[in-house]
Amino acid sequence: xxxxAHPGLGVELWRGVTPARLPVIVVxxxxxxxxxxxxxxxxxxxxxxxxxxxxxxxxxxxxxxxxLEHKLFETPDGPVSDRFAALGAMDNAATWHTGxxxxxxxxxxFEPCLDLLLxxxxxxxxxxxxxxxxxxxxxxxxxxxxxxxxxxxYYDLLGAMYHRHPVRLExxxxxxxxxxxxxxxxxxxxxTFYRPGNMLLLASGDIDPEAVYQQVAARVRPAxxxxxxxxxxxPAGNAQTHHARGMSVAQPxxxxxxxxxxxxxxxxxxxxxxxxxxxxxxxVFGRLSPLYxxxxxxxxxxxxxxxxxxxxxxxxxxxVSGRSDTPQGVAERIRARLSELSADxxxxxxxxxxxxxxRGEVVLSLDDLAGLTWEILDRALRGIDFFDYPTAxxxxxxxxxxxxxxxxxxxxxxxxxxxxPR
Amino acid sequence: xxxxxxxxxxSSGLRARVWPRxxxxxxxxxxYFHRSxxxxxxxxxxxxxxxxxxxxxxxxxxxxxxxxxxxxYGAGFGADVAKVGERQVVVFGLDVPDPARIGEGREYLTKxxxxxxxxxxxxxxxxxxxxxxxxxxxxxFLARQINALRNDKLALARxxxxxxxxxxxxxxxxxxxxxxxxxxxxxxxxxRAYREMVGGxxxxxxxxxxxxxxxxxELLDSTLRLYPGQSPPLQQPLSATAGAGDGRDSDDVQQAKxxxxxxxxxxxxxxxxxxxxxxNGILGGFAHSKLFRNVREAAGLAYYARSVLHSTAGVLLIxxxxxxxxxxxxxxxxxxxxxxxxxxxxxxEEMDSTRESLFSVRRMLEDDAHGVLDHGFEGSRCGFAxxxxxxxxxxxxxxxxxxxxxxxxxxxVTRYALCPLGEGEA
Numbered sequence: 001x002x003x004x005a006h007p008g009l010g011v012e013l014w015r016g017v018t019p020a021r022l023p024v025i026v027v028x029x030x031x032x033x034x035x036x037x038x039x040x041x042x043x044x045x046x047x048x049x050x051x052x053x054x055x056x057x058x059x060x061x062x063x064x065x066x067x068l069e070h071k072l073f074e075t076p077d078g079p080v081s082d083r084f085a086a087l088g089a090m091d092n093a094a095t096w097h098t099g100x101x102x103x104x105x106x107x108x109x110f111e112p113c114l115d116l117l118l119x120x121x122x123x124x125x126x127x128x129x130x131x132x133x134x135x136x137x138x139x140x141x142x143x144x145x146x147x148x149x150x151x152x153x154y155y156d157l158l159g160a161m162y163h164r165h166p167v168r169l170e171x172x173x174x175x176x177x178x179x180x181x182x183x184x185x186x187x188x189x190x191x192t193f194y195r196p197g198n199m200l201l202l203a204s205g206d207i208d209p210e211a212v213y214q215q216v217a218a219r220v221r222p223a224x225x226x227x228x229x230x231x232x233x234x235p236a237g238n239a240q241t242h243h244a245r246g247m248s249v250a251q252p253x254x255x256x257x258x259x260x261x262x263x264x265x266x267x268x269x270x271x272x273x274x275x276x277x278x279x280x281x282x283x284v285f286g287r288l289s290p291l292y293x294x295x296x297x298x299x300x301x302x303x304x305x306x307x308x309x310x311x312x313x314x315x316x317x318x319x320v321s322g323r324s325d326t327p328q329g330v331a332e333r334i335r336a337r338l339s340e341l342s343a344d345x346x347x348x349x350x351x352x353x354x355x356x357x358x359r360g361e362v363v364l365s366l367d368d369l370a371g372l373t374w375e376i377l378d379r380a381l382r383g384i385d386f387f388d389y390p391t392a393x394x395x396x397x398x399x400x401x402x403x404x405x406x407x408x409x410x411x412x413x414x415x416x417x418x419x420x421p422r
Numbered sequence: 423x424x425x426x427x428x429x430x431x432x433s434s435g436l437r438a439r440v441w442p443r444x445x446x447x448x449x450x451x452x453x454y455f456h457r458s459x460x461x462x463x464x465x466x467x468x469x470x471x472x473x474x475x476x477x478x479x480x481x482x483x484x485x486x487x488x489x490x491x492x493x494x495y496g497a498g499f500g501a502d503v504a505k506v507g508e509r510q511v512v513v514f515g516l517d518v519p520d521p522a523r524i525g526e527g528r529e530y531l532t533k534x535x536x537x538x539x540x541x542x543x544x545x546x547x548x549x550x551x552x553x554x555x556x557x558x559x560x561x562x563f564l565a566r567q568i569n570a571l572r573n574d575k576l577a578l579a580r581x582x583x584x585x586x587x588x589x590x591x592x593x594x595x596x597x598x599x600x601x602x603x604x605x606x607x608x609x610x611x612x613x614r615a616y617r618e619m620v621g622g623x624x625x626x627x628x629x630x631x632x633x634x635x636x637x638x639x640e641l642l643d644s645t646l647r648l649y650p651g652q653s654p655p656l657q658q659p660l661s662a663t664a665g666a667g668d669g670r671d672s673d674d675v676q677q678a679k680x681x682x683x684x685x686x687x688x689x690x691x692x693x694x695x696x697x698x699x700x701x702n703g704i705l706g707g708f709a710h711s712k713l714f715r716n717v718r719e720a721a722g723l724a725y726y727a728r729s730v731l732h733s734t735a736g737v738l739l740i741x742x743x744x745x746x747x748x749x750x751x752x753x754x755x756x757x758x759x760x761x762x763x764x765x766x767x768x769x770x771e772e773m774d775s776t777r778e779s780l781f782s783v784r785r786m787l788e789d790d791a792h793g794v795l796d797h798g799f800e801g802s803r804c805g806f807a808x809x810x811x812x813x814x815x816x817x818x819x820x821x822x823x824x825x826x827x828x829x830x831x832x833x834x835v836t837r838y839a840l841c842p843l844g845e846g847e848a
Contacts, residue, residue, distance in 0.1 A: 088781055107781065360519045
């Protein structure tokens with residue numbers, strides 16, 4: 001294990017790789033009551049076509065990574081949550097477009113919880129009856145999402161931006177795709193993706209990094225090999241420029257998406273875009289921006305207005321969303337403002353204000369160990385060192401920010417997805 | 423071991439409680455003003471923090487205020503409205519990076535506190551009143567936000583359940599108030615309400631972070647000059663309301679949202695509080711609970727099936743998202759879990775797991791600065807002084823008999839369902 005620390009932030013990160021090739025990251029926090037550990041797998045909803053360890057090309061039903069996440073909690077001794085509860089720990093899991101993570105948090109004994117986490121993630125059991133029962137639960141989860149207009153708007157936007165890339169698909173799949181998932185397919189996906197070289201372990205709290213590493217190294221079983229994903233070529237433009245649907249909402253809800261025409265590849269590129277997008281998100285759309293002030297003062301948007309960016313290998317976008325009576329009018333005003341900014345560039349004083357604000361937010365974020373752990377994990381899965389973000393933030397210059405503004409935001413036509421009152 | 427909270431009062435009489443936490447990277451403060459929750463007034467109260475956030479006398483505009491905060495390394499201000507028991511609370515929040523970590527010191531902290539004080543005590547005025555144009559636009563935005571409550575179907579079902587539980591009573595009011603009460607709220611009326619808030623409502627200040635309490639309070643004393651009113655009587659657990667009953671609506675939803683409401687007669691100020699935490703944990707508060715195991719895992723009826731406490735009010739809500747056609751089956755199964763609790767059918771494993779889980783939850787609260795402050799304020803409304811060791815001891819002493827006694831005391835009064843169109847009654 002090797003420790004690194006960012007000067008000034010007062011946080012240490014310990015890193016190592018076990019003989020079975022599992023990367024281990026530990027964030028020690030002296031005096032913290034809460035300790036946690038997560039096992040993350042670089043396997044998410046986009047990985048629905050791949051080459052199996054024995055060389056076969058396979059296409060599996062949508063939503064299978066999420067189904068697998070649900071199923072891993074089943075053990076011969078009953079639900080794994082009961083065993084965590086007996087140790088005073090809360091366990092959970094999450095699946096997103098490119099990853100799955102299993103985690104626990106506790107203020108009790110860390111070591112037995114870590115053992116249990118490693119055991120259940122490495123020991124899948126799929127009974128036909130268990131799969132059938134879980135299918136019903138997942139269909140209820142999908143229906144819950146169908147009643148959520150923000151979630152619907154998000155997926156409508158992805159569907160409008162992407163022609164073929166599986167990021168356009170819902171993470172949990174559909175009732176029909178979930179109905180088609182079999183026990184054999186779940187086993188195959190597990191065997192393909194759940195390999196130490198495609199996973200990582202992250203632990204945080206008042207814990208000894210070396211002891212954590214030794215415990216993990218002793219329990220991780222080797223499974224060599226790296227999964228090979230098959231992703232379709234994605235055209236640069238949007239699949240649709242406008243999508244609308246009706247739902248039971250009080251006021252139209254919009255998502256305006258700027259698709260990254262040439263997505264990032266390596267970790268350096270990912271970090272650079274993520275940093276520039278964070279700056280632009282605040283400078284162009286945030287509370288410091290003249291655009292937000294103008295839209296808010298004119299009553300076109302309310303405080304629900306905001307922008308988020310996703311930067312992943314192979315895809316990325318900036319989505320601007322909020323409630324408005326006139327989404328089309330908001331979209332037109334945004335495009336006009338981007339055109340002005342493309343010509344004039346971001347005001348240097350504003351850029352420094354944004355940099356100050358984002359720097360302060362990094363310090364504030366360190367206090368929230370749970371949130372910090374997720375940020376470190378999310379970046380580590382994408383090959384980014386958490387400590388490189390504040391450095392990149394300090395280094396981002398005017399020319400880079402303006403260049404990113406011109407290529408990513410001003411240089412393309414956004415897609416607009418609207419949920420209208422029905 | 424974490425240092426105990428320091429309780430004191432500023433020279434103005436404002437009660438303050440400070441939790442010094444040296445290993446933290448942020449100083450977090452919350453100033454809570456509160457008043458009796460009243461049906462017709464709630465919306466106007468909810469408007470106050472929104473208008474104040476538009477700007478101060480020193481920074482008369484949202485962007486000016488945002489820039490001033492950016493110059494202070496992203497210090498964050500918040501102003502919002504909450505409902506704690508039968509009190510409506512206007513909360514002003516402050517999140518400041520530890521000055522030591524950004525190469526700053528006392529002068530920086532003084533600047534931040536002055537700006538924060540300006541947000542609360544020195545708003546932008548026009549002819550002695552809050553600006554009419556801001557009041558008008560924020561009234562419109564608040565109306566939209568109240569309307570938009572129907573976008574979140576679970577929150578809507580929860581609110582409708584409370585309305586059916588407490589007809590005509592203050593606790594049924596949403597923290598944002600009612601749409602119809604916003605009409606006629608102009609700058610004059612809102613300014614009067616604002617002046618009453620800063621000049622007479624009870625208020626409390628709670629602070630946590632890497633601060634030296636004496637020094638920090640001295641800085642606050644020189645910047646935050648306000649004279650709060652007398653604290654009202656403590657919040658008692660809510661009792662049954664005449665006319666309470668079941669409710670059912672239909673909406674354009676794919677999944678029925680079932681919410682059942684109960685009265686526990688217990689809040690943190692009562693001796694049975696720790697036993698109520700066990701009751702809720704065993705019934706539906708954790709993944710090892712009866713509702714999760716039996717309604718979700720064994721029967722596969724729901725993605726979520728849980729119970730939650732409105733602690734200050736002593737209200738219990740049971741929530742499940744279920745296939746509409748299996749609603750009766752789910753309700754019956756939930757009823758069986760409640761009956762098992764009443765009959766004391768609680769295993770040793772359930773007790774032990776719940777005790778360990780509650781220990782962890784309470785200990786982990788110490789790491790959550792915002793949670794600690796809210797726990798402190800809610801406690802003070804019930805006559806309950808937060809103390810980690812004392813709370814853990816109380817949890818340690820809870821027996822199955824005590825949990826069963828709580829179960830027998832819980833009175834379920836309302837069953838509410840938000841159903842797909844054509845299945846409910848408007």
